[in-house]
Amino acid sequence: MDSHKPEGIRLLGRVLPWLLIVVLAIAAPYALPSFRLNLLGRFLSLGVVALGVDLIWGFTGLLSLGQGIFFALGGYGAAMHLQLTCATCSRSAGGIPEFFGLYGVKQLPFFWWPFHSPWFTLVAIWFIPGLVAGLLGYLVFRNRIRGVYFSILTQAALLVFYNFFNGQQKLINGTNGLKTDVTRLFGQMVGSDIMQRNFFWLTVLCVVVAWWICRNLVRGRFGDALVAIRDDEARLRFTGFNPTALKTIVFAVAGALAGVGGALYTVQSGIVSPQFMSVPFSIEMVIWVAVGGRATLLGAIFGALGINYAKSLVSEALPYLWLFIQGGLFIVVVTALPDGLVGWWKKGGVPRLLARFRGAPRLATYPALELEGPDKPRITLKGDQQ
Amino acid sequence: MHGNAPIDGSAPLLELDGVSVDFDGFLALDDLSLCLASGELRAVIGPNGAGKTTFLDVITGKLLPSSGDVRFKGRSLLGQQEHHIARLGVGRKFQSPRVFENLSLRQNLTLAASVKTPLALLFGSLGRSERDRVEHLLGVIDLADRPHLLAGELSHGQKQWLEIAMLVAQDPDLLLVDEPVAGLTDGETERTADLLRELAGDHTVLVIDHDMEFIRRLDAPVTVLHEGHVLCEGTMDQVQCDPAVTEVYLGRADETP
Secondary structure: HHHOOOHHHHHHHHHHHHHHHHHHHHHHOOEEEEEEEHHHHHHHHHHHHHHHHHHHHOOOOOOOHHHHHHHHHHHHHHHHHHHHHHHHHOOOOOOOHHHHHHOOOOOOOOOHHHOOOOOHHHHHHHHHHHHHHHHHHHHHHHHHOOHHHHHHHHHHHHHHHHHHHHHHHHHHHHHHOOOOOOOOEEEEEOHHHHHHHHHHHHHHHHHHHHHHHHHHHOOHHHHHHHHHHHHHHHHHOOOOHHHHHHHHHHHHHHHHHHHOOOHHHHHHHHHHHHHHHHHHHHHHHHHHHHOOOOOOOOHHHHHHHHHHHHHHHHHOOOOOOOHHHHHHHHHHHHHHHOOHHHHHHHOOHHHHHHHHHHHHOOOOOOOOHHHHOOOOOOOOOOOOOO | OOOOOOOOOOOEEOOOOOOEEOOOOEEEEEEEEEEOOOOOOEEOOOOOOOOHHHHHHOOOOOOOOOEEEEOOOOOEEEOHHHHHHHHEEEEEOOOOOOOOOOOEEHHHHHHHHHOOOOOHHHOOOOOHEEEHHHHHHHOOOOOOOOOEEHHHHOHHHHHHHHHHHHHHHOOOOEEEEEEOOOOOEEEEHHHHHHHHHHHHHOEEEEEOOHHHHHHHHHOOOOEEEOOOEEEEEOOOHHHHHHHHHHHHHHHHHHHHH
């Protein structure tokens, strides 16, 4: 494998993917029409969300159907700041966002105030979703609510948030959501091509950083403990670990990632609305990870990108067809590719598929003997081999 | 009442004092009292339903007894969470082997050996002695040449041994071993008995089983449980001659050829 290759090729193998990412990221805004670039940027921000879903579901086995909550919280944070900068620079409606005028609100609600500060906003878009996730997670995990009950609970929480945001016109414009594309940042329209290009690059950077954080979380003993929770949580308890603490941490991290993804998605789609917390959307997040490959970080990113691209292409051509395709994909993954596409690739799916066409090599004896050779000691307990 | 006994050589490591567990009127443990000295190897036997596993559940914090007290190093364990009890130095091996199947052998052992707080897992590194312990244990279970094998790929017997090794990696003062030889071959059973005998001394070991040959080979004092309380204690020979034991346990075994 890798160890047989000369040093130079191995180095190239490590540097080349990064080089490719940098080149593609720089070239994309010049190669793609602005509509396509915008889509790519939005889907990449969904990739950040998918990384979080992978962390809690793929590695730790917590199937959350409520990631939309944290996604929306991040989006609202970013949108509130943009609405405020817009209101202050225009001075049209007494320094508060225009929509308040529709409901006769004269005073800015108190929780809007801190969002005047760009620095507060930059922290809030990941800290608030992370905190909410941490609190929610702690209460649920402390009471040892697991499995399908956890999933139902997260979905219920999602509906609570959805209904609350939908109903609060006077606080956050209710169903209509908050628009961001006609707001200004650094003197530029947020919806302008230049700003969109910058947001695209920011998104690429965020995906890389999020991937790096997740990778460091899952590769060491912390990640082993997460997998151990998925395998046998009770056993881990008796080994001296506190699964509640581990699960709370990882759920908070996933919430924070969803928040960052939501903020990036909002500035690139031009609006945040309670629809971000619709039940199907949170379920789709799980499908991205399932198709891309659970417990593979790249799988989560590619899953989010691939499915959403397919969705937009299919919907452009045959709008009614997409839901069938999505359902079909899910069935294929559950029945034929339980590890998802990247998992299938990693476990040698491609050679196996090719071998199927060529005809598999015939093994005359027990496969393990053929593969390892008869001289190699078989695994045995102490003393079994005289 | 004894109060909190001082921790010295003479004080028992584990004390169960009149423990009862009531499952809706069924007494799984009935006023059970038992003492384990430091460094002792003890075998606990009893027919099915005698309360052997319930007894371990009470010690490790999985079950709260309806009455009585459990003291470990002079401290009451009642109401403590499972992971606190484990960190105090109580390790448990389960009846059917439970290992982390999607982790490699080395990862399984390393997790058991490491400091268990999230921060230590993230930012700390494994100490020299822990690393040596893991490598040594890989050798003990004869899998030193395949540390990257997933635990799920092991045979039943190897899983039993891996779980015992994980228990040792945890370095507890008290090892509670529930049916370590279920499903093992005769050779493996003998070696398991030898391994547990070696562990006693440095550790206090309590073994639950009903394989008589295995218990005999342990060469340890035997406690017989019956219907949730201690029927008698003694050496294997004494216990086997006890008419009460013969009646509830061995007698029954004799009837079926």
